[in-house]
Amino acid sequence: MKYKKITDLQLKNKIIFLRTDMNVPILDGEISDNTRITAGLTTIKYALEQGAKLIIATHLGRPTEGQFDADFSVAIIAKNLAKLLNMDVPVLSEIPEKINFSHSNIVMLENVRFNVGEKSNDSQLGKKYANLCDIFVHDAFAASHRKEASTDAVGYHTDTVCAGLLMIKELEALTSAVTNPQSPVVAIVAGSKVSTKLNILKNLAHKVDYLIVGGGILNTFLLATNHKVGKSLVEKELVNEAKQIIEIMNAKGKVIPLPEEVITAKHFSPNEIAVEKSINSIEADDMILDVGANFANKLSEVIETAKTIIWNGPIGVFEFDQFANGTKVLAHSIANSKAFSLAGGGDTIAAINKFALMHKISYVSTAGGALLEFLEDKELPAITLLTRKN
Numbered sequence: 001m002k003y004k005k006i007t008d009l010q011l012k013n014k015i016i017f018l019r020t021d022m023n024v025p026i027l028d029g030e031i032s033d034n035t036r037i038t039a040g041l042t043t044i045k046y047a048l049e050q051g052a053k054l055i056i057a058t059h060l061g062r063p064t065e066g067q068f069d070a071d072f073s074v075a076i077i078a079k080n081l082a083k084l085l086n087m088d089v090p091v092l093s094e095i096p097e098k099i100n101f102s103h104s105n106i107v108m109l110e111n112v113r114f115n116v117g118e119k120s121n122d123s124q125l126g127k128k129y130a131n132l133c134d135i136f137v138h139d140a141f142a143a144s145h146r147k148e149a150s151t152d153a154v155g156y157h158t159d160t161v162c163a164g165l166l167m168i169k170e171l172e173a174l175t176s177a178v179t180n181p182q183s184p185v186v187a188i189v190a191g192s193k194v195s196t197k198l199n200i201l202k203n204l205a206h207k208v209d210y211l212i213v214g215g216g217i218l219n220t221f222l223l224a225t226n227h228k229v230g231k232s233l234v235e236k237e238l239v240n241e242a243k244q245i246i247e248i249m250n251a252k253g254k255v256i257p258l259p260e261e262v263i264t265a266k267h268f269s270p271n272e273i274a275v276e277k278s279i280n281s282i283e284a285d286d287m288i289l290d291v292g293a294n295f296a297n298k299l300s301e302v303i304e305t306a307k308t309i310i311w312n313g314p315i316g317v318f319e320f321d322q323f324a325n326g327t328k329v330l331a332h333s334i335a336n337s338k339a340f341s342l343a344g345g346g347d348t349i350a351a352i353n354k355f356a357l358m359h360k361i362s363y364v365s366t367a368g369g370a371l372l373e374f375l376e377d378k379e380l381p382a383i384t385l386l387t388r389k390n
């Protein structure tokens with residue numbers, strides 16, 4: 001994969017349109033987690049140190065296109081960024097024909113999703129963005145699976161396009177874990193639905209040495225192996241697909257490990273009592289919300305054999321402490337492993353933060369949807385743009 005990097009270019013006195021992803025969660029008018037802002041700081045600081053002038057562009061939430069909505073204004077992001085940089089970061093309410101950098105070498109455009117044509121990747125809007133700059137820097141890996149005006153069209157109207165430092169880190173980490181991994185490779189794919197991750201499971205089944213499934217996905221696999229799952233979250237219509245994935249692994253002499261005991265409850269509630277049961281004793285009104293302790297320890301032993309670990313999704317309802325042990329044991333095993341570990345997805349990051357293990361995972365991707373599409377072997381629009389404009 002050959003593409004221009006920001007470090008390849010002379011940036012002094014150049015105007016950069018930097019598409020980053022600072023789509024942060026906001027609770028009660030405050031940023032509750034600024035991980036995505038701090039992740040983008042390296043590129044911003046590098047560009048400023050090299051003498052560039054910066055136009056920061058990001059989306060925030062899902063506002064109605066063409067309408068300003070104060071709840072989705074990036075002003076709160078600019079304020080946080082200004083504090084981190086110790087410099088003013090003015091927000092431009094409209095897209096001007098030319099930007100005045102006399103007061104600051106960095107400005108931020110208002111939420112790009114306020115602009116008509118952003119989501120539809122409108123060429124004219126992309127051209128409007130491009131007319132503001134000399135260089136387009138794509139640093140929003142978390143939005144790299146989207147073809148939108150500020151992630152895609154702008155690049156085709158800009159002479160010079162390159163990847164930012166965060167984008168470079170993401171692509172190198174993913175390539176290392178997925179394209180050229182060291183064996184044995186262990187993949188953990190969990191979550192509420194098989195349907196959203198079916199292609200990933202099939203793709204990984206051909207590549208990995210061990211495939212661990214969890215959450216609602218595990219329930220579908222249990223059903224596919226003739227186990228009762230009570231009223232657990234399950235996708236009955238995808239049982240045949242689950243069987244196919246099991247067959248792919250079996251043909252390689254590998255199995256998808258399934259638990260003999262699970263943690264159940266009668267209701268989905270933070271106050272519900274957790275009960276460990278044999279997988280053969282599930283009652284019609286039981287919900288499977290975690291794996292049993294013995295199985296969690298067996299998964300830990302599998303993790304110990306790995307040289308590459310790919311982790312997407314918690315294996316139980318980790319938000320409730322009584323159903324968090326499986327994910328906790330798994331997370332600590334990954335953190336303590338000497339293998340290269342790649343983790344990604346919102347729930348995965350939340351679990352890593354809950355157990356305070358962020359510093360012990362080799363690489364934590366900021367992406368959710370983009371990571372999943374990369375794991376499916378789909379060509380991301382951002383990669384297409386970067387490689388074509390090389």
